[in-house]
Amino acid sequence: MEAHVFSNLVVAGVLAIVLAIVLAIAIGVRRSDLWRASLVELTRRRPIALLVVASYVAIALLDSVSWVGGGAIGSEGNMLQQHQPRSLIDRAFPADFDEKSYSAPLASVEFYGGDPLSHPGRHLLGTDILGRDVLHLTLDGTRIALLVGGFTSLIVIPLALLVGMSAGYFGRWIDDVAFFVMSTLTSIPYLLLLIALIMAMGRGPVQVCVAMGVTSWVGFCRIVRGETFKLRELDYVQAARALGVSHFGLIWRHILPNLMHLVVITFVLTFSGLVLSEAILSYLGIGIDGSWGQMIDQARDELARDPIIWWNLAAASTALFGLILAVNFVGDAVRDVLDPRTLRERQ
């Protein structure tokens, strides 16, 4: 099977999962007045941040749909380019858009030397050391950032909730086993474990996500376990147990809802944390190719040049900062809206 067919299948699979989750959430929201009101409240409070997140998602989706051939490949388009799949975002840029080296934003000559560019004044954010358009590279980074944050969170949250609640609620041998696995994983410094796993599984986007999932579910799991431990001792849970509510019923109705605000906060912190960790991995040379982290890492050398190259660093860090900031703001609002205690106080 050709590589691009396979990668499209993977993208289709991930899209299907995401759509299924969105559908499930939509049905849940429709069926409950409380959730519907929360959603309305959320859009009322954070319209801009939601819009920003939505546009990042839109760019990532546009960048995920790619196919070979078609489109306007110029007469100078080389053979390599003709056989590579190009996404909708790639097709928004001319096929032969590269320069020879650095050029400042909207410049008409090269930054060092001053040779004329082949596309003067058309590189909105300039070009990097290989002459690639920085705007194009930055847009491509969106897909990687969302993949890192979203895909890994899909692994982390269900796993941590399941293990954490069972361990905290049932205690006994379940807690012992969970504790053994968790302490073995957490006793190894985060970055070393991450590096060891990535080296063991090989480099690549999926491997990095899985390795980050394996290393980062434990932190949330410990919080869930600790909180469940505390909730279990509360009077109303004891009362419900005395009334004969089943274990599953207790966890579902009394423990899980009291953990949801933690899930949301953790999703936000994990999402941003994961995207930011990828930048650290890029510094160590085992990140994902084409990520914003790699662009920022390159800037270490570029800031030491004279005169300095600033647009590469500026573009990547602004894109990264914008995404994380918007996600954090949305997450905060989600928490305020969903937490009944905060709601009650306001009324």
Place this chain on the structure above:
Amino acid sequence: MLAYVFRRIGYGFVTLIGVLLLLFVLFFLYASPHEMARRAVGEKAPPEVLEQWIVNHGYDKPKVWNPEDPFDTLLAEHFRRTLTFDFGRSDADGTPILQRLREGSGPSLALAIPSFVLGLGFSVVLGLFVAYFRETYIDRMGVVLCVLAMSVSTLLYIIGGQFLIGKLLRWFPISGFDPSPSVIVRFLMLPLLVSLADGIGGSVRFYRTVFIEEGGRDYVRTARAKGCGDLRVMTHHVLRNALIPILTRVVVAIPFLFTGSLLLESFFGIPGLGSLTVDAIHGNDFSTLRAMVFIGSLLFIGAQIATDVSYTLVDPRVRLE
């Protein structure tokens, strides 16, 4: 209580065995001695050279099972030597690992302890401050500042700090280290500032959430009703009841502290354990990596036991049996 402590120490030992097993799987079974030798000597080395390297570094024993002598295997050797702190020599340059660990721990602690203590102190105090003014202009400003600070990548803090403070303002040296007491502070200031800036947003925000949640509980209302001042409620009631989440977070933060100094030390040229580890990663120095992982795990397991015991001290509702 005492029985619980002993049992936790027993668990800790079991955990350590788990770590050693994981290390064995990753660094002996997955990345086999042949693989290590190839990476150390080079891809195109002749087989005799590879064999020689394996023999020289003592990796030539049977891995798990030796029919002649069950205890003369790599597995047994790995457990026996690591548990007795006999880490041997570095795979890369042959220096004794224990000596390098001893040399590196000073500079590491010189950076890690101030940044951990200052970071914790600042964020708890700021968290209390912001929670004290909740639902006001100050609270909203504080949260926005926290979120802004959290949204910046560690790499950017380091690169930006070196560029702004080191290169443009020339307040502190860009990188380097000197252990003599008169100048050590000058070299540590920049990494310390960077590490504080990097961590403070997330922590203050977390502690604010914890304090506000505690602040909404009934006993706080009772305390207010009987006439406690706001400040006394915050420090005597809320802070003390919030100790469990704080303790949990502090212990979870210890490995992250380690990774933080991993990056900082390597960026700022501090010859500590973090730099040692980064060098080991780049140089495929598996024996040093194993030693680092073991030491890190040992410290963390101790901290975990201490935390679980201290739960009973801060919250009598938690009973350890």
